[in-house]
Amino acid sequence: MANCVLSDAILVSQYISGNEVALSHLINRHKSKIYGFIYSKVQDKDVANDIFQDAFIKVIHTLKSNKYNEEGKFLPWVIRISHNLIIDSYRRDNKMPMQRDKEEYSVFNYMIDSSPNIEHYLVNNQIELDIKKLIDMLPEDQREVVNLRIYEDLTFKEIADQTGVSINTALGRMRYALLNLRKNIEKNQIILND
Secondary structure (H helix, E strand, O other), rough: HHHHHHHHHHHHHHHHHOHHHHOOOOOHHHHHHHHHHHHHHHOOOHHHHHHHHHHHHHHHHHHOOOOOOOOHHHHHHHHHHHHHHHHHHHHHHHHOOOOOOOOOOHHHOOOOOOOOHHHHHHHHHHHHHHHHHHHHHOOHHHHHHHHHHHHHOOOOHHHHHOOOHHHHHHHHHHHHHHHHHHHHHHHHOOOOOO
């Protein structure tokens, strides 16, 4: 069997067993989605490249130390790692902003109360958890389309190909998923803004 058709779980298992090439297959398979996700959040190629590399350093460390237990959900796991690294980068940059254009520096430029940022992060984190719970309440076919579109960033054509349905069916499932999400938000009186 060629490596290009091996599942992520098999490639992870092979890498853990010592096959270094398996990791490069995983990286090549998912790099555009992972890098695209990172870049969409940071809007800076250098920062995106740094975070991408840091994400895979964490992936390697976790796999080598036998702490990986995502059971076939490699891409969402790496996206989650990347997301956390983006937040870390954002926090770090906001605490110590770069003052490249100014010749004069003042200690007051760095004395920023970061509590609203932490509060904002916590609120957003809670919103994300609420949304995931709402998505889990959807029927399986709708939940699958939402997860593939939002969390794996697939196009509707890719979703149609992966799920074996027409593009119109994939679009219809997304439409019904959004309607059901709105109903559940109203029914459960969930507030999705900060």
